[in-house]
Amino acid sequence: MAHHGEQHYNLDQRFDFTAATKKSIMTVLVIGAILLGIGIVLAMTGGHHEEAGEAGGHAFHWYERLYANLWINNVFFTGIAIVGVFFFAIQFAAQAGWSAPLLRVMLSFGNWLPIAGILMIATFFLANHDLFHWTHSYLFDKNDPQYDSIIDGKGAFFYWPMEKGTFPIFYIARMVLFFGFWVFFFNKFKKISAQEDQLGGSSHWFKMRSWSAYFLVFFAVSSSISAWDWVMSIDTHWFSTLFGWYVFASWFVSGLSAITLLTIFLKGRGYLEMVNENHVHDLGKFVFGFSIFWTYLWFSQFLLIYYANIPEETVYYIERLSSDVYGGFIFVNIILNFFLPFLVLMTRDSKRHGVFLKVVCSILLVGHWIDFFLMVQPGTLGHNGGIGFMEVGLFLVYGSAVALVVLGGLAKKNLIAKNHPMLDESYHHHI
Amino acid sequence: MERDTHFILGVYDDEDVLLHAVTEVRNSGVKIHEVYSPYPVHGLEHALGYRRSRLPIAAFLFGLLGTSLAITMQVYMLGIDWPMIIGGKNYLAYPDFVPVSFELTVLLAAFGMVGVFMVSSNLKPWALPRIFDARSTDDKHIMAIDIANNSALEQEKIKEILKSSGATEVNNKSFE
Numbered sequence: 342m343a344h345h346g347e348q349h350y351n352l353d354q355r356f357d358f359t360a361a362t363k364k365s366i367m368t369v370l371v372i373g374a375i376l377l378g379i380g381i382v383l384a385m386t387g388g389h390h391e392e393a394g395e396a397g398g399h400a401f402h403w404y405e406r407l408y409a410n411l412w413i414n415n416v417f418f419t420g421i422a423i424v425g426v427f428f429f430a431i432q433f434a435a436q437a438g439w440s441a442p443l444l445r446v447m448l449s450f451g452n453w454l455p456i457a458g459i460l461m462i463a464t465f466f467l468a469n470h471d472l473f474h475w476t477h478s479y480l481f482d483k484n485d486p487q488y489d490s491i492i493d494g495k496g497a498f499f500y501w502p503m504e505k506g507t508f509p510i511f512y513i514a515r516m517v518l519f520f521g522f523w524v525f526f527f528n529k530f531k532k533i534s535a536q537e538d539q540l541g542g543s544s545h546w547f548k549m550r551s552w553s554a555y556f557l558v559f560f561a562v563s564s565s566i567s568a569w570d571w572v573m574s575i576d577t578h579w580f581s582t583l584f585g586w587y588v589f590a591s592w593f594v595s596g597l598s599a600i601t602l603l604t605i606f607l608k609g610r611g612y613l614e615m616v617n618e619n620h621v622h623d624l625g626k627f628v629f630g631f632s633i634f635w636t637y638l639w640f641s642q643f644l645l646i647y648y649a650n651i652p653e654e655t656v657y658y659i660e661r662l663s664s665d666v667y668g669g670f671i672f673v674n675i676i677l678n679f680f681l682p683f684l685v686l687m688t689r690d691s692k693r694h695g696v697f698l699k700v701v702c703s704i705l706l707v708g709h710w711i712d713f714f715l716m717v718q719p720g721t722l723g724h725n726g727g728i729g730f731m732e733v734g735l736f737l738v739y740g741s742a743v744a745l746v747v748l749g750g751l752a753k754k755n756l757i758a759k760n761h762p763m764l765d766e767s768y769h770h771h772i
Numbered sequence: 773m774e775r776d777t778h779f780i781l782g783v784y785d786d787e788d789v790l791l792h793a794v795t796e797v798r799n800s801g802v803k804i805h806e807v808y809s810p811y812p813v814h815g816l817e818h819a820l821g822y823r824r825s826r827l828p829i830a831a832f833l834f835g836l837l838g839t840s841l842a843i844t845m846q847v848y849m850l851g852i853d854w855p856m857i858i859g860g861k862n863y864l865a866y867p868d869f870v871p872v873s874f875e876l877t878v879l880l881a882a883f884g885m886v887g888v889f890m891v892s893s894n895l896k897p898w899a900l901p902r903i904f905d906a907r908s909t910d911d912k913h914i915m916a917i918d919i920a921n922n923s924a925l926e927q928e929k930i931k932e933i934l935k936s937s938g939a940t941e942v943n944n945k946s947f948e
Contacts, residue, residue: 640870647867650859687832689824771814 350615350768352759356607358752366741366748373737380731381407401725408468409721410731414739415464416571417595417713419457420588421743424596425450426527427560430553433546438766439623442615444758445751446607447600448534451527452750453743458520461571465516472721475499475577478506492577499574515570519563526556534758541760564589572713575720579657581642588716590635594678595709597627598702603747605695612756618693619770625692628702632682635709639675660719666727667719670711677708710736777947779805780930781905782915782939787813790913793937794819797915800933802925805918808908827885834884835877842876843869904945915939 384403429447432440440447469476479485480492496505499512529552537545565585573584581587601624607613608621646654661667682701691697711728718726758764782797784790790813797804798821807816846869850856855863890896908914917930931942 644867644870648859650861689828 352755352757352764354612354756355754356610356612356748356752356756358748362748363745366744369737370741370745373734373739373741376730376734377738378734380729380734383730401722402471405468405471406722406725406731407735408464408471409718409726410735411460411464412468412472412571412721413710413713413717413732414735415457415461416588416717417710418453418739418743419461420592421596421599422450422453422457422747423523423560423564424592425600426454426523426530426556427564427593428596428600429530430526430556430560433550433553434557436550438763439620439770441761441764441767442613442757443600443604443620443624444761445534445754445756446603446613448527448530449603449747449751450596450599451523451530452746454520454524454527456742456746458516458524461520462513462516465513473574473577474720475574476509481506495577512570512574515566519567522559522563526552526559530556531754535754537758537760538755543762545760546762564592572716575717576657576660578653581646581654581657583638583642587635587638587642590631590638591709591712594628594631594635595706597624597631598705598709600624601628601698602702602706605699607756608695615757615768617770619772620767621695621698622689622693622772623770625686625698628698628705629682629686629692632678632686632705636675636679636683639679661715664719664724666724667715670715670728674708674711674715677704678712681705681708778919779904779945779947780917780919780927780934781941781943781945782917782934782937783905783907783941783943784913784915784938785911785940786938787913789938790915791815791819793915793934793939796937797917797933802917802930802933803921805916805921808904808914808916810909810911810913813913827889830888831881831885834888835881837884838877838880839873841880842873846872902947905943916945 381403384406425447429444429451431437432444432447465472474480475492475495477487479487480489481496482488483493493505497511499505499509500507501511503510530549533545533549533552537549568585568588572588573580601621604613604616604621604624608616643658646658661671681704685697685701686692691701714728714732782793784793787809790807790809794804794807794816798819804820807813807820809816847864850858851864857863858865858868861868904916905912905914915934917934919927919930922930934942
């Protein structure tokens with residue numbers, strides 16, 4: 342039933358990042374670090390008996406697995422961070438009113454972006470040849486026996502305007518540019534939102550809508566290209582035209598899951614009392630809907646390659662499906678990221694009750710990490726990969742570091758954009 | 773049907789008054805047959821105490837029927853009736869079946885849902901709708917009370933309740 346009369350919510354509430362919360366996150370971080378340590382020791386000492394004499398005499402080193410894991414988590418958590426900003430911008434572009442009290446929750450994920458950018462660039466220089474086949478200069482040398490005409494044809498995308506095989510300036514420039522602009526837009530949004538808190542009025546909303554539109558245009562291009570750069574270029578010969586969307590879909594579901602989890606967490610702590618089951622229902626719908634969207638893209642990519650059966654395309658799936666290491670995870674991926682959210686979140690009640698969403702969103706975060714694991718590891722580690730102590734450990738380390746940064750950022754400002762013109766509308770949101 | 777031919781109608785001008793009236797009338801023990809309004813009134817179905825629609829269950833079952841029908845059809849056609857090698861695949865190449873299965877699921881779920889809705893709402897083409905008060909298609913909200921269904925209360929008492937809840941008019945209406 343419609344509500345009548347004035348609501349009196351505390352609009353000046355601020356998230357108190359208590360020492361106890363920090364401590365429990367730190368505990369997870371330490372557990373992750375220990376697991377990571379065990380994983381590294383196991384990888385260093387565990388005899389990789391098959392390592393000698395494989396692919397061109399290239400011996401496998403334990404740190405390659407660490408690099409691959411760093412890369413998976415860099416890409417995955419960058420996605421969650423940028424999707425927070427993206428979903429924030431979507432609310433303004435769509436002129437959405439229901440989400441007004443959740444805006445700062447979404448935006449807070451952007452706090453990870455500067456760190457993500459530094460980690461990404463650092464990992465690239467650290468790992469280089471061990472992650473990206475195309476960084477070898479001999480591929481571009483026509484006199485070298487290992488000259489690769491296909492990669493040579495794509496070389497300009499990495500090296501322009503420098504000579505191929507030298508320094509990938511175009512690639513690095515894109516990485517810097519994307520992170521630079523993403524952080525710029527994130528700060529812009531934060532600044533306008535803070536001004537709105539002080540001055541009120543609707544002018545900030547209009548300003549935010551314009552900046553959101555600019556950001557969305559930029560993000561539409563940069564998200565696709567970053568997916569080619571950071572993920573697809575690992576399998577240098579292979580390409581898929583919808584890969585950018587596929588990575589974006591995976592990012593979006595992960596980001597939405599993270600936003601939903603943080604919202605439920607804050608509500609559990611007594612914050613955001615104006616957010617009721619109707620708002621949670623809408624978040625649940627987004628998670629449900631975009632899980633199907635992800636499946637649609639995953640399957641579209643798979644079906645066309647399977648049906649056309651062109652060797653240079655099928656190699657991507659053969660490498661995965663026929664592998665002892667990755668074969669099973671393909672199915673785990675589909676079950677966790679499609680069947681589970683599809684069947685569990687289908688009913689209205691499950692989207693309105695925090696407990697279902699908490700379980701499904703947590704599983705989806707793991708599920709989409711596995712999706713990125715399946716994108717990165719087969720092309721970098723081959724049969725030396727897998728999910729072990731190192732994977733679990735580094736995931737926990739990254740996850741808790743992101744939680745610390747995001748919650749720390751959230752605690753700095755008011756939790757609610759108190760002068761948002763649509764706040765009143767959101768109180769009456771009813772579906 | 774004998775029992776719902778005689779009605780008392782409360783006429784309301786304003787949706788806010790109506791919403792409060794519905795609660796008030798129900799609280800005083802009168803069973804409301806139906807409320808007719810020119811436009812959807814937010815929260816009305818809640819005030820009337822309607823249970824949530826079970827239409828999604830029908831949609832799910834029809835969707836399931838569509839999936840099974842599609843898979844059976846494709847397995848029969850391509851695996852049993854006329855096995856054919858397409859693109860070097862097995863006769864039963866399951867990934868190929870997904871698009872058709874998806875489409876038939878959506879189709880049957882949609883058609884089934886519309887059909888069930890029509891049947892359960894008595895929307896057959898030859899059904900003659902009963903017009904309680906033509907003004908419910910213009911600017912009035914009409915609350916219909918079934919007399920036979922409220923035999924415990926005097927008719928005058930019901931009219932009084934309607935009046936005091938804010939009805940601008942209270943009328944009788946009988947159908948043949």
